[in-house]
Amino acid sequence: MLRICPRCNQRFSYNPLTDSDFVHECSSGNPTLDNEDVLRLGDYVDDSGNTVIVRNALRQGEGNKLQGTRAAIEGEDLPMALTRRGANADTHRTRKRSTYIDLKA
Numbered sequence: 001m002l003r004i005c006p007r008c009n010q011r012f013s014y015n016p017l018t019d020s021d022f023v024h025e026c027s028s029g030n031p032t033l034d035n036e037d038v039l040r041l042g043d044y045v046d047d048s049g050n051t052v053i054v055r056n057a058l059r060q061g062e063g064n065k066l067q068g069t070r071a072a073i074e075g076e077d078l079p080m081a082l083t084r085r086g087a088n089a090d091t092h093r094t095r096k097r098s099t100y101i102d103l104k105a
Helices: none
Strands: 001-005 012-014 021-025 035-039 092-096 098-100
Touching: none
Parallel strands: none
Antiparallel strands: 001 012, 021 098, 035 092
16 A cells, blocks of 8 residues: 655655565655754764763854844844754754654544
8 A cells, every 4th residue: 555654755665565664764755754853951962973072061052044134132032043843053063864654444
């Protein structure tokens, strides 16, 4: 049978008699759909297997493009760097998206 991933719109085939669910790793070729942003709360292992140590975690995300403007005085905050999905790149990391798909639903 043929189904489509609800996140990345990739087609996949499966045998309805063998499995009832699986985890699909999105690979549509579009990095915005294939990845997701996750909040960095401490040290983590990236996709290549390397351990990344977060230093000075209390001060991460302090950068503000609006510093010194009227918008900053009024309380607006625009991070220095954004991910493809619009999250603050200083406080979020990107990882491959894995989508749980229930084939019996």
